[in-house]
Structures are given as C-alpha cells and as structure tokens.
Amino acid sequence: MSLTSFGPANLIKRSAETHPLTWRLRDDGEPVWLDEYQAKDGYAAARKAFADMAQDDIVQTVKDAGLKGRGGAGFPTGVKWGLMPKDESMNIRYLLCNADEMEPNTWKDRMLMEQLPHLMIEGMLISARALKTYRGYIFLRGEYTTAAVHLRRAVEEAKAAGLLGKNILGSGFDFELFVHTGAGRYICGEETALINSLEGRRANPRSKPPFPAAVGVWGKPTCVNNVETLCNVPAIIGNGVDWYKSLAREGSEDHGTKLMGFSGKVKNPGLWELPFGVTARELFEDYAGGMRDGFKLKCWQPGGAGTGFLLPEHLDAQMYAGGIAKVGTRMGTGLAMAVDDSVNMVSLLRNMEQFFARESCGFCTPCRDGLPWSVKLLMAIEHGEGQPGDIETLLGLVGFLGPGKTFCAHAPGAVEPLGSAIKYFRPEFEAGIAQAKPGVPPLARPIVIGA
Known part of the structure; x- marks a missing residue:
C-alpha cells in the first residue's frame, strides 16, 4: 500500500483550490524540499501573516474558519489558541506538534511529514507567530525514522533561508524549532502525557485543570496541535475563511478537507484528501474499490482502533464528526478499516x-x-x-x-x-462460552458490581 495512493485518476484531480494539503505532492512520492515548495507558493501564507496580519487576527481567522483538531478529538483549534494568556509579560511559551501517531490503522501524519515537511513547518511558523511562542517542538513517534530525517533536513533548510531562528522575515520575531523523537508509548498521544515525556518524565497524563495553555512545558503556557491540524493553517491564512468553509460537502458541520483512508482487504487501500461530508460508501467503494474478490465486508471502523464498529448498512453516513456520531460512534482519525467475513x-x-x-x-x-x-x-x-x-x-x-x-x-x-x-x-x-468441566476449577474472574 502506497502512502500516496490517491485513487483512480478520474476521481482525483488535485489542485490548490480543492486539495490544500496534498496538491504539492510529487507523483514519485519523494519529499518536496524547500526550493520546490517555495516554487509551489510555499511560505507565501507565512509571509502574508508576518507582513499583513496582527497576531490576534491570525487567531481570529483560524477560529472563524472553524478548523478543528485532526488528531481524533476534534476540539476547535481557534478556541484552543484563544486559551493562551494575553499577558505580554509571559514571554516564555511553547508550541508543540503532536506527531506521536500511534493509533492503530492510522498513517496520515506520516505521509505529511515524510513528503511535505515544509508544509508542517510553515503551519507551525504561522501558529507560533499567532501564539507568540518563541520555541517549538515536534514530538515525533520514535519509529518514524524517515520522517525524522526529512523533518530535520527541512528545519535546517528553513533556518538557512531565514524562515526559522532569529528575526524571521525581518519582523523581529524569533522562533526555534526542534525535532524530538519519543520512546514509543501510545499514551503520549494525550497532550499532557506528551508534555511529561518531553520533559523527561514518565508519560502519565496530568490532572486538568490547569490546562497546558496555562501550565504546560516546564510550567509555561503551551499549545499542543496535531500534524494535520497545523498543516491546514497556511491554506486558511492564504485563501481566507469563506474559501475554507466552501470546501466541505453540503450537510457537513465540519469545514475544510480531511485526510481519509481505508485499509483491510479492500482492492485499493490508501489515503486520500477528501471534503468533510463525503459518505463512507463513496470512500469505500469509489476510492478503496470495495472488497477484494472472495471477501465480503463484515463491519468497519471509521477512524482507528479506538472507534466503534459499524455495519455495512452504516456506509451511507457522512464522514464528519456529527455524521458518524449519528450511527453510534466517533470519526476518530478518519482512516477506516474494513473487516472481512473471515475474521472472528x-x-x-x-x-x-x-x-x-x-x-x-x-x-x-x-x-x-x-x-x-x-x-x-x-x-x-x-x-x-x-x-x-x-x-x-x-x-x-x-x-x-x-x-x-x-x-x-x-x-x-x-x-x-x-x-x-x-x-x-x-x-x-x-459461541465461546462453555460449561465448566467437572473437577476443573473455573478461571478467576474479576468482580464487576452490577454486571
């Protein structure tokens, strides 16, 4: 399965107007480095944000666009940004990118980091400007070794071009960015466990409140956003709120596009950038090609191992948070898994x-x-x-x-x-329940009150 599998050619015609996350991707799957990225309007949104927009205006634009977190929880990004303190005396604050993508059956952030590292860096740069953060960390899943190499090279390219470091774009704003590889714990996807791990502590979640916006990394105000979330920021700043809202299908309460996928015994497993509101049936049949010959769809999960199973009759649900909630579970990461009829x-x-x-x-x-x-x-x-x-x-x-x-x-x-x-x-x-055999003691069972 290719990370750049974008379905039949007659279905996918990527452009900057319709596919803000993926239109710059190369057909050969190689990374888009700085020169090519800038030739494809890369960092144009960052230059606009630095030259023409006040910091609070950037926050308000993201809030008005209705961007929500793409890591699974779906919390409004602009609202989270607005929780950061306004007090200018609190000049030490941090921006963290949650790149600890350990949800089973999810690989969307990996594709972005490996093939479009500068898109994420530009998103972090604009976000740092908006949040007045002087230092950022990319907390990366330790097994993503290729992404680590590509991100570190992209960071060095951006530094050499004056897009990271001191006095960025002559604005007087400083922002340093570091790639930090984790030790491999699923719980680090929870933002406060991620913060503890970054500090060198055990990766346990913290009690909230206080929230990271008030007390985060080393006790300082901190904002944590997902990779795909940050990658949406340049297009929103570059093209505006109305354009971003127009991308989703009618009926969707979520705005913009989403990286969605299907794995399992389907004919064309892969990853596609699609508008919110597309039906799961369209994703399954038109893009993933349906089940392989000899297999029948038994059930499916809409977005990672932590989402509930749905039946084939639920495929007409729209792929956005509210649409999947109507059939009884969560959209999660938006990368679905098909379970075939041979699976127990x-x-x-x-x-x-x-x-x-x-x-x-x-x-x-x-x-x-x-x-x-x-x-x-x-x-x-x-x-x-x-x-x-x-x-x-x-x-x-x-x-x-x-x-x-x-x-x-x-x-x-x-x-x-x-x-x-x-x-x-x-x-x-x-079918797995059997009467205990004579003379054989039953297995110890947990006592569950009220079961």
Whole structure:
C-alpha cells in the first residue's frame, strides 16, 4: 500500500483550490524540499501573516474558519489558541506538534511529514507567530525514522533561508524549532502525557485543570496541535475563511478537507484528501474499490482502533464528526478499516485489547486493572473456555471504563470497539462460552458490581 495512493485518476484531480494539503505532492512520492515548495507558493501564507496580519487576527481567522483538531478529538483549534494568556509579560511559551501517531490503522501524519515537511513547518511558523511562542517542538513517534530525517533536513533548510531562528522575515520575531523523537508509548498521544515525556518524565497524563495553555512545558503556557491540524493553517491564512468553509460537502458541520483512508482487504487501500461530508460508501467503494474478490465486508471502523464498529448498512453516513456520531460512534482519525467475513470478532477484539492494556500508563485503577481483565476474559472465550456471565462482565467493564470514569480518554477509547462488537456480533462471543468441566476449577474472574 502506497502512502500516496490517491485513487483512480478520474476521481482525483488535485489542485490548490480543492486539495490544500496534498496538491504539492510529487507523483514519485519523494519529499518536496524547500526550493520546490517555495516554487509551489510555499511560505507565501507565512509571509502574508508576518507582513499583513496582527497576531490576534491570525487567531481570529483560524477560529472563524472553524478548523478543528485532526488528531481524533476534534476540539476547535481557534478556541484552543484563544486559551493562551494575553499577558505580554509571559514571554516564555511553547508550541508543540503532536506527531506521536500511534493509533492503530492510522498513517496520515506520516505521509505529511515524510513528503511535505515544509508544509508542517510553515503551519507551525504561522501558529507560533499567532501564539507568540518563541520555541517549538515536534514530538515525533520514535519509529518514524524517515520522517525524522526529512523533518530535520527541512528545519535546517528553513533556518538557512531565514524562515526559522532569529528575526524571521525581518519582523523581529524569533522562533526555534526542534525535532524530538519519543520512546514509543501510545499514551503520549494525550497532550499532557506528551508534555511529561518531553520533559523527561514518565508519560502519565496530568490532572486538568490547569490546562497546558496555562501550565504546560516546564510550567509555561503551551499549545499542543496535531500534524494535520497545523498543516491546514497556511491554506486558511492564504485563501481566507469563506474559501475554507466552501470546501466541505453540503450537510457537513465540519469545514475544510480531511485526510481519509481505508485499509483491510479492500482492492485499493490508501489515503486520500477528501471534503468533510463525503459518505463512507463513496470512500469505500469509489476510492478503496470495495472488497477484494472472495471477501465480503463484515463491519468497519471509521477512524482507528479506538472507534466503534459499524455495519455495512452504516456506509451511507457522512464522514464528519456529527455524521458518524449519528450511527453510534466517533470519526476518530478518519482512516477506516474494513473487516472481512473471515475474521472472528472475539480474536480481533482480544488482539485490540491486548494492545490497549499494554499501552496503559497504569495511573488509574479502572484502566490499569480493567483492560487486562478484559483480555483475560476474551482469551478464555476465544479458546472456548468462557463461562456463563463472562459477556455480561465484559459489558460491565465497558460501562465502568467509559467516558468520565477514568483519568484520561485511553480506557474509554479502548472499550468502545469492545462494546460495539458485542452489540453487533454477540453470537460469536456466546459461541465461546462453555460449561465448566467437572473437577476443573473455573478461571478467576474479576468482580464487576452490577454486571
């Protein structure tokens, strides 16, 4: 599967007017370095922001455009920017790019960083100007070794061109940018765990409030944004709010475009920049080409392992946060996974929950103990050794690990696919329930009150 798989030629005709994130991509998949990037209007938006716009005007433009975070949570970016303190005496503040892309089945940020590193740097430069941050860090997933090489080269190119460092574009504004590779923990996708890791601490989420905008890196005001989120900023500043809002399909409450994809046993797995509001069916059938010959679509996840399963009849849902919420789950990262009819859902969920249990930071009891319990139960069911009441116990864990029940959103995301799998495919779980054999003690089971 190519990271630059953009579907049939008659469907994708990328241009600056319709594909602000991907129109500069090379057909050969090689990185777009500084000279080529500037020849394709690169850093023009940054020059506009520095020469023609007040810092508060940049924040207001992003807010008016309705840009939302592209990491999965979907929080309005302009609102987050507006939380940064206005007090000019607080001159030490930081901008962090969350590039710790460890959500299973998600690789959109990797493509942007490997092939368009200057787009992200330009987005960070404009954002730093708006937020009055003098230093930025790209917190990069440690396994993204190619992205690290490309980003570091792009940072050096930008420094040599006077686009990073001291007195950028003669404005008197200074901004230093560093690439920091992480040690490989899924929990670092949570912004405060990322901050702790950057500081050299254990990657545990922090209690909020205070929020990072008030107390972040080394106790200073900090803004954390996702890679794809920052890559939207140059186009918004360059082309304006009305243009950006016009990109989405009718009916979508989200604005702009989104990197979406489909993996699994589809004919054309890949990644595409599409307008918010496109239907999942269009993404699945027209771009991903439907299922490979000999396979049938059983169910699908709309945006990473932490989103709930949906059925084939849900493919008519529009791909935006509210559209996917209408059919019972979250859009997440927007990179969908097709599950074919040969897959046993118990085995699939056991594999997923093992990942989430391993990646728990262990700070709070529901997550630390609840996720391993779910794995233990699923393993028993998978081997036909489940006992009556195990499914009810799993559903009890889904409730006790749900939103608002744990210290951060790790556990709620982990159990969302489990709850949906039992909802739609309960007979597969029931098939693994067997009566205990005479003389064989039952496996130890967690006590779940009210299950």
